[in-house]
Amino acid sequence: MIPEQPDLWFLPLGGTGEIGMNLNLYGHDGAWLMVDCGVTFPKPGRIAADGTVHHRGEPPVQMADPAFIADRRDRLAGLVITHAHEDHVGAVPYLWPLLQCPIYTSRFTAEILRRKLAEFDLLHRVPIIEVETGQSKQIGPFSVQWLALTHSIPDPNALMIRTAAGNIFHSGDWKLDEQPLVGHGYSPKTFTDLAEEGVNAMVCDSTNATVSGHSVSEATLHAGLLQAIRSAEGRVVVTCFGSNIARLHTLASIARETGRYMGLLGRSLINMSGAARAAGLWDSADQLINPGHLGYLPRDEVLAVATGSQGEPRTALRRLATGTHPDFELEAGDTVIFSARAIPGNEESIKALVNRLKELGVRVITAEDADLPIHASGHPAQEELELMYKWVKPAIAIPVHGEAEHMETHADIAKATGVPRAMVGRNGDLFMIRPVPGIRRQVVETGRLGWQKEGLVRVE
């Protein structure tokens, strides 16, 4: 199966029909371009009384099987990573040895990627080309332009992929945030300009296609988090996704306003803040203290930010809940704030964690029961999808990054907004965009690989 000069194809191997492990291929003129290479985590199985999750022996880290493209890697022109979330970049250290192609990405994402590669002793083997937002790169027969959009991590990019056969707008993960607080914003003109040029297909995020309205801006969370932290008497621990640097910025300003010292607990938080600093995205006014000092401060001067919002084992918040964290112990009257949503499948382990905290006498505030918003989604709700379709005016809408229900609803929104055609499929389907649009179902065998005992195994 080789795309010819008049062909423009889209072939997802992961992330279409599911949320997680994105791995997309574009085919044209004898070559393939890969966009994103992420991981997913197995659905939790049994939960023990102590909240430990048992995965029935499945590898804890899983990713799309790249066999199709690994078998023809001489035709793989390059890999583009849209942003630094695990479901987009996480599989690179595991799969790059099978691909061996250059990687193109933005500066913050490159910082995160280099840290991952270093752990696998791959840092000096993988060519990483850093691209500025707005810049274009010729990658084989694909001219790829990085476009500014907003999401819940610094430096997210959409892509305009131009070829001699046609153009594709690949949205990546996005929302429309007027005040993202960190990094670049977005401009509607970027997208209305694409419509003038002509977009054959728009491959777009479906995560929140079933959610009405418009996502909440990062900037509006300040009020809700300030209210929750100001009313607390003892120590405050906030748990959130470590990659959300804007959220850390908001918490650091609230620490200043409430006379608390902020410290980070957990490897991923420390890693992400370090990458933000290296990429010039950390506000120098946002001071952090050594977390080892938190235990010596008066309780009402502590603001700890901890990993573990999903109830995962071995994370900082779980250690605090079980009294096994080296830096301090939670006591009755302390407050834990969940500035995060539950990823579907994690509800039970989060509930077990919350119960454990309550048994200690800790006050728990979740995003669901707070009076004001203390968490914002990074994905477009229905009004944002409508706006983007009105701006980009693609000939074909291709929903991805969602389960079947999200993608079907997304397709209806696109059509209601005036897009002539929507194509809904799943991993392994070949979406032919040019010259004649159509889908060939299940032309490529797909599957999952897992990382276990330092090697890749097939997951059934």
Ligand SMILES: [Zn+2]
């Ligand atoms: Zn994603």
Ligand SMILES: [Zn+2]
């Ligand atoms: Zn993302």
